[in-house]
Amino acid sequence: xxxxxxxxxxxxxxxxxxxxxxxxxxxxxxxxxxxxxxxxxxxxxxxxxxxxxxxxxxxxxxxxxxxxxxxxxxxxxxxxxxxxxxxxxxxxxxxxxxxxxxxxxxxxxxxxxxxxxxxxxxxxxxxxxxxxxxxxxxxxxxxxxxxxxxxxxxxxxxxxxxxxxxxxxxxxxxxxxxxxxxxxxxxxxxxxxxxxxxxxxxxxxxxxxxxxxxxxx
Amino acid sequence: xxxxxxxxxxxxxxxxxxxxxxxxxxxxxxxxxxxxxxxxxxxxxxxxxxxxxxxxxxxxxxxxxxxxxxxxxxxxxxxxxxxxxxxxxxxxxxxxxxxxxxxxxxxxxxxxxxxxxxxxxxxxxxxxxxxxxxxxxxxxxxxxxxxxxxxxxxxxxxxxxxxxxxxxxxxxxxxxxxxxxxxxxxxxxxxxxxxxxxxxxxxxxxxxxxxxxxxxxxxxxxxxxxxxxxxxxxxxxxxxxxxxxxxxxxxxxxxxxxxxxxxxxxx
Numbered sequence: 001x002x003x004x005x006x007x008x009x010x011x012x013x014x015x016x017x018x019x020x021x022x023x024x025x026x027x028x029x030x031x032x033x034x035x036x037x038x039x040x041x042x043x044x045x046x047x048x049x050x051x052x053x054x055x056x057x058x059x060x061x062x063x064x065x066x067x068x069x070x071x072x073x074x075x076x077x078x079x080x081x082x083x084x085x086x087x088x089x090x091x092x093x094x095x096x097x098x099x100x101x102x103x104x105x106x107x108x109x110x111x112x113x114x115x116x117x118x119x120x121x122x123x124x125x126x127x128x129x130x131x132x133x134x135x136x137x138x139x140x141x142x143x144x145x146x147x148x149x150x151x152x153x154x155x156x157x158x159x160x161x162x163x164x165x166x167x168x169x170x171x172x173x174x175x176x177x178x179x180x181x182x183x184x185x186x187x188x189x190x191x192x193x194x195x196x197x198x199x200x201x202x203x204x205x206x207x208x209x210x211x212x213x214x215x216x217x
Numbered sequence: 218x219x220x221x222x223x224x225x226x227x228x229x230x231x232x233x234x235x236x237x238x239x240x241x242x243x244x245x246x247x248x249x250x251x252x253x254x255x256x257x258x259x260x261x262x263x264x265x266x267x268x269x270x271x272x273x274x275x276x277x278x279x280x281x282x283x284x285x286x287x288x289x290x291x292x293x294x295x296x297x298x299x300x301x302x303x304x305x306x307x308x309x310x311x312x313x314x315x316x317x318x319x320x321x322x323x324x325x326x327x328x329x330x331x332x333x334x335x336x337x338x339x340x341x342x343x344x345x346x347x348x349x350x351x352x353x354x355x356x357x358x359x360x361x362x363x364x365x366x367x368x369x370x371x372x373x374x375x376x377x378x379x380x381x382x383x384x385x386x387x388x389x390x391x392x393x394x395x396x397x398x399x400x401x402x403x404x405x406x407x408x409x410x411x412x413x414x415x416x417x418x419x420x421x422x423x424x425x426x427x428x429x430x431x432x433x434x435x436x437x438x439x440x441x442x443x444x445x446x447x448x449x450x451x452x453x454x455x456x457x458x459x460x461x462x463x464x465x466x467x468x469x470x471x472x473x474x475x476x477x478x479x480x481x482x483x484x
């Protein structure tokens with residue numbers, strides 16, 4: 001038990017790295033996905049092709065390969081990043097495809113009649129996007145967004161390969177230097193579990209906040 | 218009194234690919250008039266109605282609202298330039314609509330739904346919009362539900378909210394697309410009575426309906442459509458009492474039989 005507790009300081013540092021990398025990546029990825037979906041809605045014709053190719057490429061290849069291309073491949077064309085930067089960039093690029101699909105589903109969940117009513121009442125496309133589509137689409141998407149964020153947190157473990165001092169890297173280090181497996185991996189599990197639980201709780205809270213109370217007055 | 222039509226359709230046609238669903242519809246609606254469109258399913262009534270506010274882009278003929286061409290930059294039959302969304306919105310501004318499926322926005326309260334067109338499209342202050350919305354809700358007897366959400370209401374109440382929303386923008390013409398078709402039979406009457414009271418106040422309305430008795434009583438002009446064409450049109454006395462075309466007679470027969478039975482039942 002003592003050996004387990006003595007791991008806390010190192011894991012506390014590592015959990016902050018994982019948190020920083022994955023939340024930044026998920027945030028940028030979600031913004032990117034939102035923008036992609038908004039563009040797809042606005043310019044359906046010429047954007048449909050590139051959009052599909054992007055989603056197809058990102059979803060069809062392992063994240064590890066994308067990380068490797070960003071970290072080891074981009075320097076070839078003169079773009080050099082630190083390991084943390086490369087992780088954030090690649091993870092954002094990777095998750096944006098999934099986030100875009102989530103927003104697409106959110107928009108697809110809105111009945112056609114809602115937008116027809118908006119048009120019939122002279123509400124501009126932009127106002128309708130903001131005030132009629134977005135609140136409904138986001139409410140629909142919250143559980144999926146939370147789910148994707150959790151996946152991003154867990155996927156960030158791959159960054160241990162390029163020596164980002166995040167949770168998985170820390171656990172591997174301790175294993176390598178102490179030859180004990182149980183305590184560091186138990187701690188690793190607890191840390192990831194804590195992070196993902198925080199996301200789940202935040203999502204539940206956000207859902208409650210934006211879902212109107214169904215008064216039956 | 219000027220009898221210039223407030224809404225006019227001239228040879229309006231519409232095709233989906235090779236399927237021509239509207240084949241030259243002519244209709245003039247003057248202020249205060251109530252026009253009912255009747256006919257079998259698939260006859261093009263709803264499409265015709267949706268062309269009147271350009272929810273459906275017609276591709277032949279012209280729709281004029283208060284002397285302005287709707288949807289296109291110029292009249293005529295050949296290739297035409299579509300008007301910008303903004304100008305279409307400007308021309309259709311005097312026209313409001315009530316939908317068969319209500320199409321209320323579920324994330325807004327009842328008051329929010331009725332006020333939204335005012336808040337989002339016009340330069341009204343929120344306070345004024347809410348005042349106007351509340352007045353419209355009072356008009357349909359639902360001021361008490363202002364803070365409720367649409368999903369907590371019955372179908373009839375939801376449609377009355379839909380009517381209030383259409384009223385709040387102070388329209389000069391209301392388009393009603395089968396306003397009672399999605400309702401349980403016992404909820405139809407509350408909606409019809411609201412429409413009746415609007416009629417008494419002189420609201421101009423164009424209504425697609427399957428409620429024959431209602432159309433017979435309330436309308437100034439009835440249009441019977443089939444296969445994208447107007448087969449017979451005239452005052453309700455002619456359409457329901459002195460039918461000229463055999464096809465309309467055949468269409469109305471079930472309704473005649475039913476009303477005769479009910480009259481016989483009372484007597």
